[in-house]
Each structure stands twice: as structure tokens, then as C-alpha cells.
Amino acid sequence: MSRPFLTLAFESSCDDTSVALLQDQRKIVATALAGQTELHAAWGGVVPEVASREHQRVLIPLLREVLSRGGIDNPARQLSLLAVTAGPGLMGSLLVTVMAAKALSQAWELPLIGVNHLEGHLFANVVAHDDLVPPFLCLIVSGGHTEIVHVRAFGDYRLLGMTRDDAVGEAYDKVAKLLGLPYPGGPAVDDLARRGNPGAFSLPVPLRDSNAVEFSFSGLKTAVLHLLRRFEGETLPLEDICASFQEAALSALMTKVRLAVMATGVRSVALSGGVAANSALRESMESAKEWKSFIPPKSLCTDNAVMIAAAGYSNWKRGIRSDLFLSPDPSWSLASR
16 A cells, blocks of 8 residues: 655744644645744734744744644655745745755655745645636735736746736735724735725726736725825724725736636636635635636645645646755746746
């Protein structure tokens, strides 16, 4: 009887440290994650140097926890593959787990694969949905990325369009800061928006009249700033402002997804990234009649090592290998391979 194929994966592209053990493509054996939200809240955003030092502090305890929960007492004999996020992301953060994975690969004599972080987000849906197969479109939305990718085959990715400026998650955080809401701003805005009137204020839907599959959120953020000036010295109607902002932001996303579906003829659309946890976006995707939606559980929306393990396993099956010369690439494009 052959032993199970077990992938040990690491993710530390920004401020979450995650380790996971995955059997084959979808069976999650063990996972552990340490976030840094409270650590960075005082600055209202991620401080790269602080993030990388925290990754160093928590990585080994997380690794020990995952190996223990997975029943791994002899990694060199029980594990099959090591996978690690190699980009895009913060250079200092990426270095921590890339160097750790390379050291363990050498010590345990295990093969190593560097994974693109955005490819990992694609595979969050593969883990969650056994009926998701190419071709499909994926809307990747997070604090650093807003783009639509055409997955023609695993490993064959075509970037259909991306943001010209701010990512949608970044826009959420900046608007939240303008409103005096806590960091990270996305969940706070989403929560307030549920209690507000999305038609209370007329905010521009970015690039609504453009036929290009691309995004822009800096103008919407500026429109919110101008709206707030109308309430100087008054109590802000936070719920209505959040609802109106969210209505415009999500309308922009949905408009471009429809354009991508029309342009490609592909009727399967996946959603991934941290903003995929947004309740209104999930509802909009699920209610769309033009395509079948694939949405991961919220636990797989944020940065996590499960998705990196799944992507690493797929790379392995396609014959892709890394070596000890693997180096992080903070600007690694998903479509560059």
C-alpha cells in the first residue's frame, strides 16, 4: 500500500503566517495561522519590518503544531513535498518562509516548489470545489490585488484586466480610515453597510462606461473624501456612507466580471482573495444569472498555506520543480510563467 502524498506548505507574503499539511489536492490534514492585525493596528497598515520579525518569531511554533496535529514524527519519510509562497508580496516577509522551506528541503531531502501567491488564491477554490475545472474565470480581490484571470488550464493563465491604481481592498481600508473606523477597514465597512441605505449618496461607479476589463478605485476614494466635507462639524451617517461606497465598489467589480464573461464565453467564475469574504460581494456573485459561481469558505479567502499546498501539488503533477536557488520575487506576475 502506497503512502499518502502529503504537502507541507508555508505562506507569509504579507502579515499572516500560515503552515498547512494537505493530502493530495483537497484533504486538509492540519493547518495553523498566526495573524498580526493587532500588531499593525496602531499604524493603520502593515509595517514590513515588523511583519517579517513576527513571521520569524511564530514560524517554528506553527510548524511544530502542524506536524504534531498531522501525526508527522519523521518528516523526511512521511512528507512528499514542500511548497512555499515565493511572490508576490513583501520581500522581508517572503524571505522568512522561503529560506525556512529551502533549509527543510535540504535537511529532509524533500522536493521544493515555489508557488505564486495569486495562483494559490485560485486553488483555494479548487480545494473547496471538486467540480471546478478549467476553463474558468477568477476574480482575485484583496488589499493588494484586483484582477480577473482566465484559467485556460492549470498553469496556463491569461490576465484579462487589473486595477490601474488602488486595489479594492486598499480602497476599503482607506475609506475606513477616513471614517475613523478600525484597521483593517474592510470588515468594518461591510458590517456598517449592511445597516445602511446604498442609495443614500450618489457615488461614481469607476470605469462603468468603459468596455475594457480594468478597474480603478482611487477616484471613488476621493469622492468619499469630498462627501465627508459636507458633514464637517456634524455626525457622520456612517451606515449610509459605507453602504453607498460599497454599492459603487461592488458595482464596478460585477460590471467587469460581466464584461469578462461576455468576452471569453466562459460561464464558470470563481472568487478569491481577502475581499472574497465580503458578504455583499458573495451575495452578488451567488445571485448572478449569467454564470455559475465558485466561492471558497471564508477561512480560505485570507492568505493561508492550504491554498499554497494545493497549488504546489498541482505544480508537482505538472512536472514543475524548484531548487535551492529559489528566491522571492515581490512582483511575480501570475501570467509570467
